[in-house]
Amino acid sequence: DVKVTQSSRYLVKRTGEKVFLECVQDMDHENMFWYRQDPGLGLRLIYFSYDVKMKEKGDIPEGYSVSREKKERFSLILESASTNQTSMYLCASSLLQGKDTQYFGPGTRLTVL
Amino acid sequence: GENVEQHPSTLSVQEGDSAVIKCTYSDSASNYFPWYKQELGKRPQLIIDIRSNVGEKKDQRIAVTLNKTAKHFSLHITETQPEDSAVYFCAASFQKLVFGTGTRLLVSP
Numbered sequence: 001d002v003k004v005t006q007s008s009r010y011l012v013k014r015t016g017e018k019v020f021l022e023c024v025q026d027m028d029h030e031n032m033f034w035y036r037q038d039p040g041l042g043l044r045l046i047y048f049s050y051d052v053k054m055k056e057k058g059d060i061p062e063g064y065s066v067s068r069e070k071k072e073r074f075s076l077i078l079e080s081a082s083t084n085q086t087s088m089y090l091c092a093s094s095l096l097q098g099k100d101t102q103y104f105g106p107g108t109r110l111t112v113l
Numbered sequence: 114g115e116n117v118e119q120h121p122s123t124l125s126v127q128e129g130d131s132a133v134i135k136c137t138y139s140d141s142a143s144n145y146f147p148w149y150k151q152e153l154g155k156r157p158q159l160i161i162d163i164r165s166n167v168g169e170k171k172d173q174r175i176a177v178t179l180n181k182t183a184k185h186f187s188l189h190i191t192e193t194q195p196e197d198s199a200v201y202f203c204a205a206s207f208q209k210l211v212f213g214t215g216t217r218l219l220v221s222p
Contacts, residue, residue, distance in 0.1 A: 035212075040122070042202060042214040043157070058209070059114070090156065099145035099164065099206055104156040 003027070004105040006091055012111045019078040021108050023091030031097055032074035034058075034066065037088040037107070049074055050097055081112045115140040117205050119213030127221055132193050134216045136203035137185040143205040146179060146186045151215075152199045160201075161188070193220045 007022035023032065031050050035043040035058075045058030047066040055066050063085060067075045074093075078085055088109050092102040116139040126132050138146075147162035163170045163177045163186065170177050174193075179186040186205075190197055198220045203213040 040214060042119070043212040045209065045211070048209065059211075097208070101147070101159045101162070102210065104158070106156050 004091060004093055004103050006089075006105040006108050008108050009106060010109050010111075012113065013078075013081050014113050015082060017078075017081050017112075019081050019110065019112075021076040021078075021089055021091075021110070023074045023076070023093075023105055024072055025074075025093040025103070026072065027093065027095070027103075028071065029093040029095050029103075030071070031094045031100075032068065033092040033094075033102065034064075034074065034076045035090045035092065036060070037090055043090065046076065081110075083112050086110060086112045115143060115205055115207065115211040117203060117211050117213040119203050119216060121216060122214065123217045123219070125219045125221065126193050128193060128195060130193055130220075132190045132197070132218055132220075134188045134201055134203070134218070135185060136187070136205070136213050137183075138205040138211075139184070140205070140207055141181075141184065142207040145206040146177070147204050147206075147210070148177060148188050149202045149204065149212075150199045151202065157202060190218075193218075195220050195222055 004025045033048045034046040049068045065077045091105040094100045094102045119136045144165035149157040150160045151157040176189045200215045204210045
């Protein structure tokens with residue numbers, strides 16, 4: 001059974017802080033994704049990675065960066081948190097690119113004050 | 114890039130009724146269409162998917178239909194039960210998934 005975990009369920013940060021959100025999957029999946037979920041906007045792709053050390057911008061990458069040093073771990077970084085980055089952040093992983101089941105983590109609800 | 118529109122945003126039905134959620138997509142190259150269910154406070158989970166070489170797929174009370182010409186696909190839930198209450202997301206993919214905005218389904222006993 002695929003397990004995707006995220007480092008925190010709830011996080012409160014102040015404007016301007018650097019924020020790290022971490023995601024770990026235990027199924028040797030090549031592909032990992034970061035989404036943010038906002039009411040009425042669905043799931044929007046921030047960044048994704050199809051291999052270690054590889055990253056691609058998604059639909060809303062501005063204000064974010066990512067790191068994938070190991071296959072099982074994909075980190076989302078907010079260089080200087082802003083209030084408009086208050087959201088639910090979901091990590092996902094999949095075995096195959098594009099046309100495969102994505103397994104989601106439990107989410108991190110980030111509040112930026 | 115791909116754009117996916119989903120309707121309705123909310124849907125209320127009585128237990129035992131059918132529910133239909135519709136999505137349209139813009140990129141004719143998309144060839145994979147999954148549906149995810151997200152219960153309150155939980156993570157999204159895949160419930161059914163369809164690929165572009167198939168027009169319909171069923172799994173017990175859930176079915177998905179795909180019309181490639183019109184670029185739309187739909188989720189059908191029959192004999193709804195209170196545990197079907199959740200937010201449902203459609204998605205379309207050629208190389209990466211693009212999600213719709215979600216439909217909140219409420220099934221009243």
